[in-house]
Amino acid sequence: MEYIEELGLKAKTAEPVITSLKVSEKNAVLAEIAKRLRRDSAVLIEANALDIAAAEKNGMSKAMIDRLTLTEARIEGMAEGVDTVIALPDPIGSVIGGSELANGLRVVKKRVPIGTIGIIFESRPNVTVDAAALCFKAGNTVILRGGSDAINSNKALVKLMRAAVKDCGFDENAIQLVEDTSRSVANAMMKLNKYIDLLIPRGGGGLIRTVIENATIPVIQTGEGNCHVYVDASADIEMAVNIVNNAKTQRPSVCNAIENVLVHKDAAPAFFEKISALWQDKVSVIGDEAVSKLISVEKIADDNDFATEFLDYKISAKIVDSVDEAIAHINRFGTKHSECIITSDLNNAEKFQKMVDAAAVYVNASTRFTDGFEFGLGAEIGISTQKLHARGPMGLEALTTYKYLINGNGQIRG
């Protein structure tokens, strides 16, 4: 049996018991994990040092090494993340529908765990604990496949979590790590329909596309955000500048930051004057011809620029004739993540919210609010940019499904 198939079989074998755990049992395991993270932080930092040494040897950038590094404070942050998951209400077991049919059959639609979830992610080791805790709280077994850069950290973290599961009296294969980080094993994992029910990639666009192109397992596409703000003719210009500035610069590296501003021609002179006075050289603007006549631009924007998620202090800008042109542009170039209109015109606000195809469509607020914590989900496994199963910020409920329980007394179909 192939290596990854063994992991799959172990997860499926653990599944019937794990999916049936009571909330008190699940929370006890999670509390044990949080306790050990705090207690064994030195062990984790030691393992992490191996990854850091290898990264330095391989010439990894300082920013990337920083993302990879575990410190006491960051491990405390992980433990606090687990505490947060413990505090979340258990979505499992709630009855979400049902009825008694004319023939006397009683049908109950009940929320249940998905089963086994595969997470494929890049080198931030905090994802390891975060994803495992959320999957476990929703009653799932999880197979984690992190990047090779963090393999020693991930081994130590998963060892710690498995020991916690085991010492609480349950099958440690509820949480597994793919220790062989070769590409061929990752590819085999993406086709393990027999054992894995759902695959969630967490990382950059390249990773996500690789998973979508190779997986035969159902995937939830997350995290790509080519987001826009459209400044309408009727916009309060001060509010527009404030929101565009926040959505672009408060944290440019995240998916709910904007990459483009569309401005109605009537609002353009005032808007661009103010925003360029505010930004000066802080944000580089790639504008269309019309924008370039108002402010200085880095280059004239082409379709490729409009399709780019810069994740940087850089923005594309375009002047449009109408809200319809803005909507068409967004539906062409957007990634269905978060989109915003700044307006004081009720019709345009409603039209924009109706016609723009995205998980979150804002009127007069920053796109930066698209987030599980901000939306009150308590935690987040990712932000879905597809339309199936879950859209936008995904909390615990996105890690569940339902089943129909039907009780009768001998009914047959005529």
Added chain:
Amino acid sequence: MEYIEELGLKAKTAEPVITSLKVSEKNAVLAEIAKRLRRDSAVLIEANALDIAAAEKNGMSKAMIDRLTLTEARIEGMAEGVDTVIALPDPIGSVIGGSELANGLRVVKKRVPIGTIGIIFESRPNVTVDAAALCFKAGNTVILRGGSDAINSNKALVKLMRAAVKDCGFDENAIQLVEDTSRSVANAMMKLNKYIDLLIPRGGGGLIRTVIENATIPVIQTGEGNCHVYVDASADIEMAVNIVNNAKTQRPSVCNAIENVLVHKDAAPAFFEKISALWQDKVSVIGDEAVSKLISVEKIADDNDFATEFLDYKISAKIVDSVDEAIAHINRFGTKHSECIITSDLNNAEKFQKMVDAAAVYVNASTRFTDGFEFGLGAEIGISTQKLHARGPMGLEALTTYKYLINGNGQIRG
């Protein structure tokens, strides 16, 4: 631009208006389709005759030719199907969540159409109208790819439906047919993520596997049903015989018919005596060694038999020592469709319903009830055997998603 990409672009272009239609507008189009089906039945039968002639020339089996044939009565059945869809409540626009956040942002979670749905199906032309009507009622544009055997019938049906859409004043590209039925076009369609949001295959196991293996678009897996009845030690034997007989023989060719009976060793002698007296030669039994000692079997069952969906008057049978053994067998060989326990033991009933991983888990009733109409959904686009998005019978709601509408007055993230 490739042929299929042109179709995709046309669907996406039609989408903003189609997804925004009012229920009265959608029902007017559907009524026009039903009216024309009845009025133009002669035209449809003429087009269908071309497919029948080709099928006869190609030596298609009588049963398959029968499935392909359109008659006045069958066209009336299609029109009645559309009438049923008209009568269904519109799922679009309902508010399914939301709250006012501490910062004053008002969040509304609203049900919206998915967008563009691709349906890949085999040669029954009634699927063409049925699938188009359901997708349209849920506010989606649809791209239909039927089999080459039914191409003339499908062209005539889709021409009729497009004319109805157009004459009601809307973009006829709401409903499109892939007229080039080559495999390469089908494969390109399965990777058209840019334009198609969801792919639903409707047909046999081969078709479904091809779609799952090739598609990069999210797919809902439907229709494979390797279903079981487990007869517990405490079962009412008469009820068990009655249900097993119904689930196997009332309509063996459908996915919610059973393919296997598992019988507790204590119930086995009485059960097998009665069922074999009832069935005589009507149903061929492939049993394990223990079964073969009680009744005559066609052959001794192996794992391959246990994994087979016969869709025929044929059943595999196995004697087990416990409900746990039955659950393990079902979770190993089942397709997560419909499973049943016959028992009078409350603990075993609850254990079975909790531990068996399937869309519909029955106590003391025939698996044949797993059906959108029986479950009160009013209609059905298929029965999902995966866990993402929709599980079990899928009605109109399975053809929708949601979006978050967020209204503020200048909120930015701190």
